[in-house]
Amino acid sequence: MNTDLTTIVKYILKVASCSLRLKDQRIQPKTKMVSPDIHRVQYFSFLAHTGEYTDYDPFGCPFPVLANMTDDVKPVGCSILCNNGTEKLDDNTPCYVIEQKVHHKMSPLVRYGNCPLGVCTEGICKPQNKAEDCYKGKEEQ
Numbered sequence: 001m002n003t004d005l006t007t008i009v010k011y012i013l014k015v016a017s018c019s020l021r022l023k024d025q026r027i028q029p030k031t032k033m034v035s036p037d038i039h040r041v042q043y044f045s046f047l048a049h050t051g052e053y054t055d056y057d058p059f060g061c062p063f064p065v066l067a068n069m070t071d072d073v074k075p076v077g078c079s080i081l082c083n084n085g086t087e088k089l090d091d092n093t094p095c096y097v098i099e100q101k102v103h104h105k106m107s108p109l110v111r112y113g114n115c116p117l118g119v120c121t122e123g124i125c126k127p128q129n130k131a132e133d134c135y136k137g138k139e140e141q
Contacts, residue, residue, distance in 0.1 A: 063075060063080060064076045064100060064103045064104075065137075066096050066098070066103070066106075066115065066134040066135065066136055067134060067135055067137065068115075068132050068133060068134050069111070069132075069133050069134075069135075074094050074095055074096050074117075074134075075089060075093070075095050075096070075125075076095070076096050076098050076099075076100060076103045077095060077096070077097075077098070077099075077100065077124075077125045078093065078095050078120035078121075078123050078124055078125045079123035079124070080100075086123065088120075088122070088123035089120040089123070090120065091119075091120055091121055091122065092119055092120065092121075093119065093120040094117065094118075094119060094120075095117075095118050095119065095120050095125040096115050096116065096117065096118065096125070096134065097116040097117065097118040097125045097126075097127045098115065098116065103136065106136045107136070108135075108136050108137060108138045109135060109136070109137070109138065110135060110136070111133055111134075111135050112133065112134050112135060112136075113131075113133050114131045114133075115131055115132055115133065115134035116130075116131050117130040117131060117132060
């Protein structure tokens with residue numbers, strides 16, 4: 001595997017969520033998305049032994065993600081409870097500082113403003129005092 005693909009594989013394998021408080025930042029819906037490519041984003045998992053992307057991985061966990069307006073996908077938080085343990089993202093992984101319950105309530109294909117950005121540190125998505133528009137994909141993806 002080349003370095004870029006290895007990095008992508010590691011990122012997808014680790015995408016997770018955590019239960020951080022959203023503090024004072026609020027995510028507000030802006031507009032309905034119209035791009036035909038939007039349906040690509042939502043729950044992703046990866047089968048490491050086959051190298052194929054799937055919607056369901058019997059050996060892993062579904063990881064909530066959001067995308068920005070250029071379809072760059074980032075995880076919601078940096079850790080998730082899975083198979084009686086906790087999976088954590090690697091340090092310095094870009095993430096959204098959003099609680100999993102907030103992600104769950106977000107409407108698919110709606111553009112949200114002020115999605116707080118962070119970087120993973122020891123399984124916690126630490127705020128970076130930056131934000132961007134983001135959206136959630138369809139549930140069936």
